[in-house]
Amino acid sequence: MSELDLLVVGDVNPDVIVTALGVQPEFGQVEQLVDSASLVMGGSAAITAAGAARLGLRVGLCGVVGDDDLGQLMMVRLTETGVDLRHLRVDAYTPTGMSVILNRGDDRAVLTASGTISALSPDDLDALPDRPARHVHAASYYLMSDAFRDVLPAAFGRFRSAGATTSLDTNWDPHERWDLSALLAETDVFLPNEAELTAIGRSPILDRAIEVVSENGCDVAVKRGPQGAVAQIAGQRLRVLRTPPVDFVDAVGAGDSFDAGFLTGRLLGRDPGQCLAMAVIAGTLSTASTGGTDSQPTADEVELWMSSVKVDDLGGGPA
Ligand SMILES: Nc1ncnc2c1ncn2[C@@H]1O[C@H](COP(=O)(O)OP(=O)(O)OP(=O)(O)O)[C@@H](O)[C@H]1O
Numbered sequence: 001m002s003e004l005d006l007l008v009v010g011d012v013n014p015d016v017i018v019t020a021l022g023v024q025p026e027f028g029q030v031e032q033l034v035d036s037a038s039l040v041m042g043g044s045a046a047i048t049a050a051g052a053a054r055l056g057l058r059v060g061l062c063g064v065v066g067d068d069d070l071g072q073l074m075m076v077r078l079t080e081t082g083v084d085l086r087h088l089r090v091d092a093y094t095p096t097g098m099s100v101i102l103n104r105g106d107d108r109a110v111l112t113a114s115g116t117i118s119a120l121s122p123d124d125l126d127a128l129p130d131r132p133a134r135h136v137h138a139a140s141y142y143l144m145s146d147a148f149r150d151v152l153p154a155a156f157g158r159f160r161s162a163g164a165t166t167s168l169d170t171n172w173d174p175h176e177r178w179d180l181s182a183l184l185a186e187t188d189v190f191l192p193n194e195a196e197l198t199a200i201g202r203s204p205i206l207d208r209a210i211e212v213v214s215e216n217g218c219d220v221a222v223k224r225g226p227q228g229a230v231a232q233i234a235g236q237r238l239r240v241l242r243t244p245p246v247d248f249v250d251a252v253g254a255g256d257s258f259d260a261g262f263l264t265g266r267l268l269g270r271d272p273g274q275c276l277a278m279a280v281i282a283g284t285l286s287t288a289s290t291g292g293t294d295s296q297p298t299a300d301e302v303e304l305w306m307s308s309v310k311v312d313d314l315g316g317g318p319a
């Protein structure tokens with residue numbers, strides 16, 4: 001079997017997306033009509049893996065699904081997308097996790113039943129080879145169990161010692177503690193959104209928070225929704241202010257598709273500005289359909305946009 005370019009470790013679950021423009025959910029057994037509802041591939045790790053596979057990388061996924069219809073659905077969809085499932089575990093005792101996303105255009109509420117999402121264990125990491133891929137990305141760190149989070153820094157260290165690189169997208173911390181312990185010191189690329197970065201960097205000022213986290217020696221690319229992204233890569237500050245014009249449907253998983261674009265650029269040896277442009281293009285194009293994966297671009301589709309995305313080089317200065 002040829003070596004994987006990318007192994008994504010984390011959450012694998014379906015999303016139910018309910019689009020309800022102008023509807024406020026009401027209890028008291030009230031029935032309300034909404035615009036649409038669909039069952040799609042979700043989970044930050046699964047969306048990132050699918051996005052990178054669509055961009056042409058050899059991608060594997062390390063996660064857990066239940067022995068149920070939803071787990072089966074995820075495995076079928078991921079296989080169709082070309083994601084290698086040799087490191088995916090089926091847990092016979094835990095139901096597949098699921099998120100219900102109430103979408104109101106540019107805002108959403110998310111209700112998540114953890115199920116197998118938090119079933120990834122230290123044993124799952126121990127079972128991985130020292131170099132499971134050229135690069136290992138961990139997603140949704142705060143949805144994982146304490147036991148898993150405790151050993152993730154050592155696992156990242158083991159992969160790096162064997163020559164792999166690492167990245168992290170924590171996503172939101174439902175407990176809002178924002179503790180990252182020793183993990184950033186073993187991380188090559190950190191991929192938060194702006195709210196997550198300022199919480200983790202313990203500063204409301206974006207530039208200061210970037211400085212704080214990059215003291216750990218990692219590159220940082222920060223997602224800013226419709227305002228694009230900023231990055232600090234090898235000491236160079238870069239910024240994209242304008243995203244490609246697409247017909248926006250929802251931003252579910254846009255950050256995960258951004259990660260896929262960024263990591264694909266990096267693994268192809270593209271320069272930092274091109275990596276950031278690829279990330280913004282992949283994130284933005286993913287907003288053109290319901291859920292995270294349906295409009296993830298191919299490499300050719302990303303290339304069509306490359307010349308129209310302007311990357312500002314701010315040198316060593318602030319964004
Ligand atoms: N409303 C939007 N219009 C245009 N582009 C968007 C929009 N929202 C997100 N994007 C694109 O997607 C990228 C990542 O989006 P976002 O900031 O929503 O990440 P996130 O908060 O991590 O998302 P996720 O919900 O996947 O965790 C942005 O950098 C941008 O390129």
Ligand SMILES: [Mg+2]
Nearest residue numbers: 171193255256
């Ligand atoms: Mg995110």
